[in-house]
Amino acid sequence: MTQAIFQAAESEEKRLKEEGKRRLNVSGVLRILGVSRSGYNAFRKHTPSAGQMKREQRMAEIGTIYEESHEIYGAPKIAAKMRQKGGNVSGRSVWKYMREMEIRACYRKHKTRTTRDSDFSSGLKNILNRDFQPQRPDAAWCTDITYLWTCEGFVYLASIMDLYSRKIISWTLGETLETKWVLDAVEKAKAERRVTQPLVIHSDRGVQYTCRDYGEATKGMERRYSAKACPWDNACIESFHSLIKREWLSWFRITDYSHAYRLVFEYIEAFYNTVRIHSHCGYRSPGKYE
CATH class of the missing domain: 1.10.10 (Arc Repressor Mutant, subunit A)
Structure with missing residues (x-):
């Protein structure tokens, strides 16, 4: 407390001097505050130690x-x-x-909703078995859809992640839950990565991922699915969707689709893929890790 008083008195004295005004009566101020003049002078001459610096x-x-x-x-x-x-x-x-x-990591909790299980999902297999550590890029992708709230209603983020680096290699933001947004994300991922080797693409059992059109879009890939009511099988992409909401989107009152798109673009392209460090990547960003 005493040090704060000294700093305030010194700051005020400098301000008045710079403004060319009458000099502050420091002795009077210190007397009112019950602080000695010698203590104030000692404070002004004090040089911070190496440890303090x-x-x-x-x-x-x-x-x-x-x-x-x-x-x-x-x-x-x-x-x-x-x-x-x-x-x-x-x-x-x-x-x-x-x-x-008095600072700490800040995020907000959010409500989570998931897609409905497909009526045609019986017999789907999971060969990924929660092996989230592929040894090369484009060995295994995972994908999912999440709901984002706006003042005009929900919009839907479909993302595809490369499990090697946890990089989001493609994403689309749709105004409906139609399969076309998922297909757009798949086509963007294929164009971005120029895949030449077969890879595993993992998803949940939502209708968007078990329909014929999705099968055509992922032809040549090994399609694998989470067990029913078991989101942990797709934990990495689920975790990303949780991150983008609690670290970023939950701090905004999202007005409409365009606003949501700008926020998603800023987080994924200007922060998550390129700047945000990840423990899986040795505390590097996914882009630098690759």
Whole structure:
């Protein structure tokens, strides 16, 4: 508290001097506050120690990384970013600094809805068996649809992820749950990756993923499906849809389709794929990992 008083008095004295106004009667102010003049003079002549300067530098760096992440990163990710820049700091130390700075990873909870199970999904097989660690790009993709609320009604995000890097290789935003949006996402993924080898494409059992048109669009790929009422089989893409909602979309009052599209584009293309670090990728972004 005393240090804060000293800083306030010094700041006011400098301001008045710069403005060419009458000098502040510091002695009178300090007397009212019950602080000695000698203590104030000692504070003005004090030189920060090396430890204090290092501490302030780290807190400034933490604040910068935190702001650049849209206030999403917690202590482990911030510590990883600092180490990438040549620093030597532990996650626990960063956590202590963040607690002192009164900042923490921010996100909002959201309600989750899933697609209805297809009436034609009996006999579908799951050969992925929750093996989410392929050894090369384009060995296994996963895909799903999620609901996004806007003031004009729901819109639907269909995404395809490469499990090797967790990169979103294609996505579409539809105004209905028609299969055409899923097919568009598949065609975009094929064009983007120029796939030459057979790959596994995993999804849930929604009608969009078990219909004939989807079968035609994924011809040459091994189509595999989650077990009924078992979202953990498609956990990676489910996790991504949870991230985009709680880290980004839940902070906005989304007005309409166009607004939703801009927000999704900004998160996926300008942050998630290119900037946001991922523990699976050794605390690199999916783009850098690939």
